[in-house]
Amino acid sequence: MKSQYFAGVDIGSTMTKVVVMNQTTLASVIGPTGPEHRKLANRVMEEALAKARLSFDEITYVVATGYGRINVPFADKQITEISCHARGVGHLLPEVRTVIDIGGQDSKGIKLKEGRAVDFVMNDKCAAGTGRFLEVTAEGLGVSLEEMGRLSLEAENRVEISSICTVFAAQEVVAKLSEGVALPDIIAGLHEAIAIRIYGMVRRLKIEREVALTGGGAKNIGLVKALEAKLGFPVLVPPEPLLTGAIGAALLGKDIVQEAAEKGETLVRSERRLTEASIFT
Amino acid sequence: MSEEKKPEERKKRRTATEAAAKIGPIQKANIQGVAQAREEGKKVAYTFICCCYDEIIRAMDIVPMWTETYAGICGAKRDAQRFLERAESENFSRSLCTYALCGLGFDAWREELGEMPPEAPWGGQVRPDMMLGSGQMLCDPRNKWYQAAQHYMPDVPIYDVGLPWPPYEDDYDYREVQDYYVKYIVKELKGLVKFLEKHTGKKMDWERLSELVDLTDKTWNLIWEAYELRRAVPTPMGTGDAMNTMVPMVFNMGTQEGYDYYKDLYDELKLKIANKEGVIPDEKYRLVWGGGLPSWFALSDFNYFNSKGAVFPVETTYRMIEAIYNFDMDLTKITDPLEHIAWRWVKFWTYWHDRARKRPGSHPDVERLIKYIEDYKIDGIVMHEAFSCRSWHVGLIWQLNQLKRVYRDIPSLILESDIVDISSYNEADTRARIDAFIDTLEAVKSR
Numbered sequence: 001m002k003s004q005y006f007a008g009v010d011i012g013s014t015m016t017k018v019v020v021m022n023q024t025t026l027a028s029v030i031g032p033t034g035p036e037h038r039k040l041a042n043r044v045m046e047e048a049l050a051k052a053r054l055s056f057d058e059i060t061y062v063v064a065t066g067y068g069r070i071n072v073p074f075a076d077k078q079i080t081e082i083s084c085h086a087r088g089v090g091h092l093l094p095e096v097r098t099v100i101d102i103g104g105q106d107s108k109g110i111k112l113k114e115g116r117a118v119d120f121v122m123n124d125k126c127a128a129g130t131g132r133f134l135e136v137t138a139e140g141l142g143v144s145l146e147e148m149g150r151l152s153l154e155a156e157n158r159v160e161i162s163s164i165c166t167v168f169a170a171q172e173v174v175a176k177l178s179e180g181v182a183l184p185d186i187i188a189g190l191h192e193a194i195a196i197r198i199y200g201m202v203r204r205l206k207i208e209r210e211v212a213l214t215g216g217g218a219k220n221i222g223l224v225k226a227l228e229a230k231l232g233f234p235v236l237v238p239p240e241p242l243l244t245g246a247i248g249a250a251l252l253g254k255d256i257v258q259e260a261a262e263k264g265e266t267l268v269r270s271e272r273r274l275t276e277a278s279i280f281t
Numbered sequence: 282m283s284e285e286k287k288p289e290e291r292k293k294r295r296t297a298t299e300a301a302a303k304i305g306p307i308q309k310a311n312i313q314g315v316a317q318a319r320e321e322g323k324k325v326a327y328t329f330i331c332c333c334y335d336e337i338i339r340a341m342d343i344v345p346m347w348t349e350t351y352a353g354i355c356g357a358k359r360d361a362q363r364f365l366e367r368a369e370s371e372n373f374s375r376s377l378c379t380y381a382l383c384g385l386g387f388d389a390w391r392e393e394l395g396e397m398p399p400e401a402p403w404g405g406q407v408r409p410d411m412m413l414g415s416g417q418m419l420c421d422p423r424n425k426w427y428q429a430a431q432h433y434m435p436d437v438p439i440y441d442v443g444l445p446w447p448p449y450e451d452d453y454d455y456r457e458v459q460d461y462y463v464k465y466i467v468k469e470l471k472g473l474v475k476f477l478e479k480h481t482g483k484k485m486d487w488e489r490l491s492e493l494v495d496l497t498d499k500t501w502n503l504i505w506e507a508y509e510l511r512r513a514v515p516t517p518m519g520t521g522d523a524m525n526t527m528v529p530m531v532f533n534m535g536t537q538e539g540y541d542y543y544k545d546l547y548d549e550l551k552l553k554i555a556n557k558e559g560v561i562p563d564e565k566y567r568l569v570w571g572g573g574l575p576s577w578f579a580l581s582d583f584n585y586f587n588s589k590g591a592v593f594p595v596e597t598t599y600r601m602i603e604a605i606y607n608f609d610m611d612l613t614k615i616t617d618p619l620e621h622i623a624w625r626w627v628k629f630w631t632y633w634h635d636r637a638r639k640r641p642g643s644h645p646d647v648e649r650l651i652k653y654i655e656d657y658k659i660d661g662i663v664m665h666e667a668f669s670c671r672s673w674h675v676g677l678i679w680q681l682n683q684l685k686r687v688y689r690d691i692p693s694l695i696l697e698s699d700i701v702d703i704s705s706y707n708e709a710d711t712r713a714r715i716d717a718f719i720d721t722l723e724a725v726k727s728r
Contacts, residue, residue, distance in 0.1 A: 067713065082717035083724075116724035119692055120717055204678060206685070 004060040004257065007048070008249025009041055009075060010084065011068030013105030014131065014216070016041050018048040019246040020059070021254070027051035028243050033068070041072055042274040057272045061253035065245050067105065076269045079252055081245050082110055082120045087255075088248030089212050090115025092238045097208035100198060100227065100235070101244075102217025104131040109202030121204050123197070130194075131216045133169065134223075137190050140170040141183065145220070148187050152222030155188035169193065187222060195226035209233060214241045294521065294581050297560040298553070300546040301522035307542070308354065311347075311532055312403040318344040324410045324481050327430070329423050330531035331601050332415035333444055333466065333626050334473060336493035336618070339535040340486055341477050343411075347532060348426070351406045352383035356577035356701035358402050364390070365702055373429070379669040379701035381426040385433075392433040408434065411480050413473070414441030418448070420672040440476040442469045446630035449645050451638055455631050466623035474619075490618045493535040498605045498612065498625070500540045504530060505604040507547040511594045512657050515559020517550045520570040520593035521583025522560075527599035565590030566660045566722045569653050572597050572646070572677045573665030576698045579706055582715070586663075589719045595657040597649055603632050642687045646680050651688050661692040661722050667700045692725050694718040 003022055010017040012033060018041070020027045029051065031044040049056055056074075064075035065084040072078070081101075089099050090112055099110040107130050111119040123130065138145050159181055161169050169190070176186050194217075211231060217223050218241035228234050238244055260267045296302045319325050326338060328345040338345055355361040361383045368386035369375050375382070387406050390398045397405035412427035412434075427439050447455035447462055474485050511518050518526070526546055533539030553559075568586070570593050576582070583593065605612050608628040615621040633645035633652075640648065653659060662684075664677045681693055694714060699705040 067709075080713065080717040080720050083720040086724075113724075114728065116728075117717070117721050118725050118728075119690070119721060121695070122714060122717070204682070206682075 004254070005052070005054055005058055006250040006253040006257070007045065007059050007062045008084065008246035008251070008253065009045060009062065009064045009066075009069075009072055010081070010243075010245035010249060011041055011064065011066040011072065012103055012245075013067060015104070015242060016044045016066075016068075017243055017246040018044045019243055019250050020048050020052040020054065021247070021250045025247065026054070028240065028246070030240075030242055041068070042074065045074070045274055056274055059272070061257050061267070061269065063249040063253040063256075065249045073275045074270055074273060076267070077253070077256065079249060082108065082117050082122075084245045084248035084252060085214060086110050086112050086117035086248065087115060087251050088244035088246070089214060089238065091247065091251055092244065093210070093212050093236050096210045096212040096236060098202070098205060098211045099244075100202055100211060100213050101215040102131055102194075102198065102213070102223070103215045104135070106130055107198050107201065107215075107217070109198075109205050109207075111205045111208070119205055121201050123201050133194050134190065134217075134220070136170045137173050140174050141177065141186065143183070143187070148190075149219070149221035149223065151184045152187040152191050153225070154184040156182070157185050158188040158192060159185050161186075161189045161193040188226075191220070191222045191226040194223060195230050199227065199230040207231065210236050212236045212238065212244075214238060214244045216242060295584055296522050296525065298518050298522050298526070298546070298549055300542070300549055301518070301525035303542075304525035304528050308350075308528055308532070309403050311528075312351065312354065315344055315346050315407045316404050319407050325407050327409040327412040327427060329413070329415040331417075332413070332442065333470065333622050334413060334415070334442060336490055336497055336535035336622065337470065337473060337477070337485075338413070339493050340490040341481060341483060343477065343481065345532075346407050346409055348384045348406065349380045350528075350532065351387075351402075352380040352701055353577045355383050355387075355402050356703070357580070359578050359703060360402050361578075361701045362703060364398075375702075376669060378420075378422040378426070379699055381422040381429070382669075383701050384426065385429055388430050388433045409437055411477075412437055412439045414439055415444060416441055417444050418446065420670075438476075438480060440473055442473050444469070444626060446627050447634075449631075449634055449637060451641075454638075455634055459627055459631070462627050463620065463623045466626060467617075467619050470619045470622060487618065491616070491621075494618045494621050496537070496540060497535050500534065500543060501602040501625075502604050502606060503540065503543045503547060504602045505607075507543055507550055508595075508600065509656075510547070510550040510554060513554045513559075513594075514567075514658065515557065515561070515564045516567070516592050516594035516657075517553035517559060518594075519560045519583060519587070520575075520596040520598075521580055521587075523593075523596055523599065524575050524577075524580055524583075527601075530599065530601060560592045561587050561590065563590060564592050566592070566719070566726070567658055568593050568661050568663050569650065569657065569659045570596035570598055571650055571662040571664045571693075572680065573674050573696075574598060574667050574670060574700045575665060576667070576696075576703075576706055577700060578703045579698065579708070579711070582696075582711060585712055585715060589715065591661075591719065591722070593663070595653045595659070597646070597653070601629075603629055608632070609635075640687055642683060644680065644683060646676070647683045647687065650680065650684055654688075654691065659691075660726065661694065661718070663694045663696065663718070665696045665698065667698065668705055669699050669702060692718065692721045 008019045016031045016033045018029050027048045029048040062075045064072035064078050065081045069078040101108045108122040110117050213235045218237045323344050325344045364383045364386035368382040416424040529539040529542045633648045636648040637643045637645045
C-alpha cells in the first residue's frame with residue numbers, strides 16, 4: 001500500500017508553521033507571517049516538502065489552521081486552532097488536561113478530554129495577555145524577545161507593572177528604566193503582569209493537571225516560571241511549542257482520511273498546486 | 282465617523298418565523314406612531330421596558346417612546362456610532378451604558394438643532410412631555426439616564442419609579458418580606474398616577490386600567506405557552522427570531538395588538554411543529570442563550586450558528602414573563618390593579634427562588650438555566666458579555682461556573698462585544714470562536 005503523508009499548516013499572527021507527517025514528523029518549518037511574508041505560506045510549505053523530500057502531489061491530505069486558515073487555497077480542510085492544538089497536545093503529551101496557548105495575537109485555554117477539546121476560553125480582545133504585550137514592551141526596553149526570558153531570571157526585586165493597557169505598560173516600563181530600575185526586575189514584572197491575566201482567564205475552565213504551555217509564550221522561560229508560580233505546580237512544554245497546532249492539524253488530516261477509508265467514502269481534496277494565501281491578496 | 286456620515290444599512294436578516302419577519306414593520310410603526318401621536322396632541326413619555334407602568338400609561342393614553350429600544354434600533358441599523366460619539370463629545374464616558382449614551386447623544390443633537398438629527402433612524406426619538414424612570418436593582422441607568430437627559434431638556438419633568446424585589450438568600454424565604462415590597466411598589470405606582478394626572482390634566486380611568494392588567498396577564502400566559510412550544514425537536518424558532526418577537530413583549534404590553542401578535546406566533550409555531558418544520562432541517566446542537574443582551578448589529582451571528590447545525594430553542598434574555606398560573610398565588614384574586622401589578626412584579630423576580638434553595642450553592646439564575654437545559658434538551662450554553670452593560674452582564678461568568686459546579690459540566694461559549702457600540706465587534710474573531718465552540722460540542726457529543 002502506498003505511503004500516506006499529511007501536512008498541517010498553522011498560520012498564526014506572527015509565525016507560519018508547517019508540519020509534514022506520516023507515522024512520525026518528517027519535516028517542520030517555522031517561518032514568519034509578518035507583513036512581507038504573510039501570503040507566502042506556500043513557500044513555507046515548499047520548504048517543508050523539500051526537507052521531507054516529498055512532492056506536494058504525494059501529500060494525502062492538508063489541513064490548515066490558525067487565524068489565516070480560511071483562505072489557504074491549497075488546504076483540503078480548515079479546522080479551528082482550538083481543535084488542532086488539542087489534537088497536537090493530546091498526541092505529544094497524553095497526560096495533559098489543560099492547555100494554555102500564548103500566541104502573538106491571542107491567548108487561549110483549552111480543556112482536554114481524551115485528546116479532544118471539550119471547553120475553551122480565549123482572549124482575542126486585548127493585547128495584554130498575549131505575545132503582543134511582550135513584543136511592544138521589549139521594543140521599549142531595547143531588548144529582543146528571545147533575551148527577555150533569560151534576563152528575567154536575574155531579577156532580584158521584581159517591580160509591579162500597574163498598567164493594564166499594553167500601550168501604557170510600554171510607557172510605564174520606559175519610566176521605570178529612567179528611574180534606574182534594573183532591567184531584569186522590569187522584565188520579571190512584565191512576565192508577572194501577563195501571567196496574572198492569562199491565569200485569570202484560564203481559571204474559568206477549572207484548571208486540571210497536567211497543564212501544557214504552547215505557543216511562542218512557552219519559549220519564554222521567565223513567563224513559564226511566572227505562570228508556574230500562579231498555578232502552583234510545574235507545567236509541561238512540548239519540545240517545539242510553536243508546532244502543536246500544525247502537528248494537530250496534520251493528525252486531524254490523518255484522522256479524516258482514516259475515517260473516510262473506514263466508511264468507504266471518497267475524500268474531496270483541493271488541487272495539488274501551491275499558491276499564495278488569497279486572504280492577503 | 283463624522284456626524285454627517287450615515288452608514289449603509291445591512292441587508293435584512295433571514296428569520297425562521299413569519300412572526301419575527303413582521304417585527305420590522307411593527308417596530309417602525311411603533312416609532313413613527315410616536316411622532317404622529319405627538320402631532321395629534323397626545324402626551325409622549327420617555328419610557329423603559331419592563332417598567333411596571335405599561336398598563337398605567339396605556340390607560341391614560343400616554344404614548345411611550347421606548348428609549349432603550351430606540352438605541353437598539355440605531356445599533357441594529359448600524360447607525361449608532363454618530364450618537365455615541367456625540368455623547369462622548371458631551372463628556373459622557375464611553376464605558377457607560379451604550380443605550381443611554383446613544384439616547385443622550387441623540388437628545389443633545391436634537392435639542393441643539395431644534396429638530397431631528399439628519400436621517401435619524403425611523404424618524405427619530407421624539408421630544409417627550411415627561412420622562413418616566415424605572416429604577417430596578419437590575420440597572421442603574423434606569424434611574425440616572427433621564428436625569429442626565431434633563432441637561433438638554435430642563436423643562437421636561439421626571440418621575441422615577443422604584444421597583445425593588447426581594448433579593449435571593451439561601452437561608453430565608455422571601456415570602457417573609459414580600460408584603461413590604463408590594464406595599465412599597467404600590468406606593469410608587471400611586472405616586473406615578475398622581476404625577477401623570479398632574480401633567481396630562483386627565484384622571485386615571487381605573488376600570489380601564491383593570492381591563493388592561495387582565496389583558497397583560499393573558500398575554501404573559503400566551504407568550505409562555507408559545508415559547509414553550511419551542512421545546513419541539515426540531516425547534517420551530519430560535520433566539521435570533523426571539524430577539525424580534527420580544528418586541529411586543531416590551532413595547533406593546535397592555536394592548537390588544539400585543540396579545541394578537543402572540544396568538545399568531547402560537548398558531549404559527551403549532552403549525553410548524555405539525556409539519557416538522559424546524560429553524561434548520563438537521564439540528565445537530567441545541568443551545569441556550571444563557572444571558573447577556575445581544576449585539577443588535579450582529580444578529581446574523583445566529584444565522585451563522587444555524588449554518589453550523591446549531592439552534593437556540595430557548596434564551597434567558599428578554600423572556601420577561603412567566604405563566605401567571607404557575608405562580609404560587611392566585612393573582613386573579615388581587616383585584617386592585619396597582620396591587621396586582623406589584624404582585625406580578627415580585628412573583629416574576631422571585632419565581633426561581635424556591636428551586637434554588639433546594640440545591641446547595643445554586644442561585645435562581647442558575648436554576649433557570651438548569652431547567653431550560655433539561656426541558657429544551659440543551660447541549661451547550663452561549664453567553665454574551667456586553668462591555669457597556671455591567672448590571673446585566675457582571676454575574677454571567679459566575680453563573681456559568683456555579684452551574685458547572687452544582688449541576689454538570691456543559692460546553693460554553695462567551696462572546697464579547699457590546700449591545701450598540703459596533704467598534705467593539707470583530708466578525709472574524711467572533712466566528713472563529715463560534716467555529717471552535719462547534720468543534721467542542723462535536724467532541725463532547727461524540728464521546
